[in-house]
Amino acid sequence: MNAAVTFAGVSKVYRGFGGLAGGDRTIKEALSAWLGTERADAAEQANEFRALDDVSFEIAEGEAFGLIGHNGAGKSTLLKILAKITAPSSGEVRVRGRVGSLLEVGTGFHPELTGRENVYLAGAIQGMSLVQVRARFEEIVAFSEIERFLDMPVKRYSSGMYTRLAFSVAAHMDPDVLLVDEALAVGDVQFQRKCLARMRHLVAGSRTVVLVSHNPYSIASLCQRAAWLDHGRLKSVGEAGNVLAGYLDSIKSHRMNHSWTGDEGDDALRLRSTYVRFAEDDGPRTDRPICIGFRAELRQPIRNLVAAVELASDQGTLLAYSAHDDALSPPAEEHSPGEFSWELTIPPNTLAAGVYMLNFDFGVHNERRIIDRAGGLMFELANPAGIGRRFPAEKWHGVLRPAWAWRRTGR
């Protein structure tokens, strides 16, 4: 077995004058640092940030490899080093063959240029030769389904058309090692399916694929092996199932929490607290209502404010998304400044026993996202006596345990 990618003692340290970035110095600062007039050593040590700390592992040729970890665990730094966007501070990476990355949709696209011009430019920026782009042009266009608009500037495209074309270029790079950030499965459901199929196709061919995902489930289904990064260190590496099991355990033990207080948002809206509440004496169980709520402060009047709750399984699979005005008619309303709070109730006998995650979104309808997945909560439901107790384990028989009515209609 040949190694397609070898990480050998790779570390990445960011030193900052204030921020994490090393740049943005003025000549004056550089001169005084150079002359030693600025005693920056201690301060710089304090400002040091180890994004990756002595990471070593191998990825075999033709393997689908998953990378998992919390936000800020070093996953994207690792990919950036592999993609040669940034250099390691120490250690080295050996890569066999050409690396292509699907890290950001639309890299190299320019709004004023036409779709056709952008395909050529973006293809070249992502490392394809002119001949390669020409050879795949038809395929790229067909995949994106925007043939009719090829000679229109992409600034006139809908965002769906734009991402489809951009993804299409990236998906046809045909590198030896492909880096994928799963946040990329973009567009409508049908197109998402196409993207996933394309990824599977690459994995099935003897292509090496490195997949980063926040969703352990998709890593489990696509990858043979995985690595788990935690605060820049390699926590474990090996068979995907084992690595994921460890990762999921750590989430459960660390983050089971029924309330959150903090201060997130922008000038217009601050999210202060969130909670999940259960029937008082029984604790969290499937046959009791579950109340989920938040408290926030509005600092400016906002029209069409939408608050939403996202319910996901412990595997990260999105199960439900509920906005506070889903059932209101008309939905548009003006919110005036001040504190406000909302609560929703999940009726008894809806969810199966298991671990669930909640996140809160706030935004102005069709305009902007103010808060994206904040106030995260986690809870575990038990099923001591309720519906579905015959099959309590969520992973065998679905995530829902509804009390649907059965009646005999024959002998």
Place this chain on the structure above:
Amino acid sequence: MNQPQDNVEVIGSRPPSPLAALAEFWRARHLAMLFIQREVKLRYKQTLLGVVWAFLQPLMTALVFALVFGLWVRVPTDGIPYFAFAFFGVAIWMFFAGSVQHGTHSLLANQSLVMKVYFPRAALPAASVGLGIADLLVTMVFLVPVLAWYGVGVHARMGWMAVAFAMLVVLSLGVALAASALSVYYRDFPNLVPLSLQLLMFASPVVYPSSIVPAEFAPWLRLNPLVGIIDLARWSVFGTGAFPEFALTVALPISLAVLVAGWLVFCRLERMFADSI
């Protein structure tokens, strides 16, 4: 590991050698061409005059100079009509200043690219110089009839024009490479460059001929490679005075040294662009 190691790339903490980087840049040269195309298309999209803008700027500048220095101050020009003299100098100057100015901002203006994807970054400042070449060619189309009208005929010595032009490209590329890389690290640079260019213009024979520079200054002034380049170009077209030998003995080696230095600076800084931009 019994396979040949030729396609294995090592990504380490030390930058690759400048020669390896040069080979990589050469393989991706069509990318620089596409960047040039992009800039040309963007620049003339939704403009009325389109490509005319490329020569309107040197033309108007030369007209103003002709009025101020030619008619009012009466700068001697070795017998060359002042307008033709200045238009020519201004076209060369604007190539240099434009390439350097555009090159200085080339990496900063493409931040999102530099942070998100790897490609030989030198393609960006190189495209700035390429854009200057495109502009200069357009200007030449208009400059040739002007020269013909002043009675300048075709002559064998005009072959030196190609030499002067090559030196100009070499020099501009060297300065653009260094300025683009340094601008990523020190945000003073984008401010420093226009000021330096303004001073440098008066240290170059754009509006005056080298022949009026006092003898005690001349050797110092010639350290500015633009003096040799402009003098050689002017001599090749107008043929006045003696062949400017110092263009080959002083300006040529300095221009080459600037390109080498620019490339070394660029290679040294390139790998940390994404962290610093």
